[in-house]
Amino acid sequence: MPEFKIFKGDNKRDLKMFRRDNVALVFVILLAIVVSMVIGAIMAFYHNMQNTNLIQAGVFIKGINVSGLTKEEAIKLVEDDLKGQMNDNIELTYKNHNYYVEVEQIEAKFDVASSVDYAFGIAKSGDFIKDVTDYITVLVHNINIEPIFVYNDKELQKYLETIERNLPDQIVEASYY
Numbered sequence: 001m002p003e004f005k006i007f008k009g010d011n012k013r014d015l016k017m018f019r020r021d022n023v024a025l026v027f028v029i030l031l032a033i034v035v036s037m038v039i040g041a042i043m044a045f046y047h048n049m050q051n052t053n054l055i056q057a058g059v060f061i062k063g064i065n066v067s068g069l070t071k072e073e074a075i076k077l078v079e080d081d082l083k084g085q086m087n088d089n090i091e092l093t094y095k096n097h098n099y100y101v102e103v104e105q106i107e108a109k110f111d112v113a114s115s116v117d118y119a120f121g122i123a124k125s126g127d128f129i130k131d132v133t134d135y136i137t138v139l140v141h142n143i144n145i146e147p148i149f150v151y152n153d154k155e156l157q158k159y160l161e162t163i164e165r166n167l168p169d170q171i172v173e174a175s176y177y
């Protein structure tokens with residue numbers, strides 16, 4: 001059997017160098033394995049995030065948590081909740097006079113579908129850095145999306161013209177300014 005001076009302890013300098021080189025090599029190999037696993041996990045997570053049909057965690061629409069829901073589930077949940085919150089009429093006030101317009105008369109509603117589309121698109125733009133940044137930001141700070149309030153402008157204009165004829169402080173004669 002061959003004799004190895006290094007293991008007999010004959011040469012302490014060689015033994016120290018052998019240990020130091022091995023520790024550095026083992027450290028570099030372990031670091032490479034850990035970095036590879038982290039990169040692989042991030043890529044798998046990103047791929048999964050891009051291809052999921054669920055809304056990201058931390059997303060609210062008008063205060064309603066839609067995290068982890070599909071588009072259809074989110075639309076139904078938000079519409080049902082907003083219908084319960086929305087009044088049947090809108091109050092308009094002018095100099096202590098109140099006027100009420102029916103919500104149905106001017107076809108007023110919230111555009112829930114576009115809000116859900118926006119919520120669904122968070123962190124799904126295709127730009128890796130931007131998506132990861134958006135994902136982490138929304139996860140940490142949450143986001144509350146306010147849906148757009150839409151109405152029939154012509155119907156509202158008609159109603160306002162009707163109210164205008166009955167407003168106090170009307171000009172009595174056309175010659176007055």
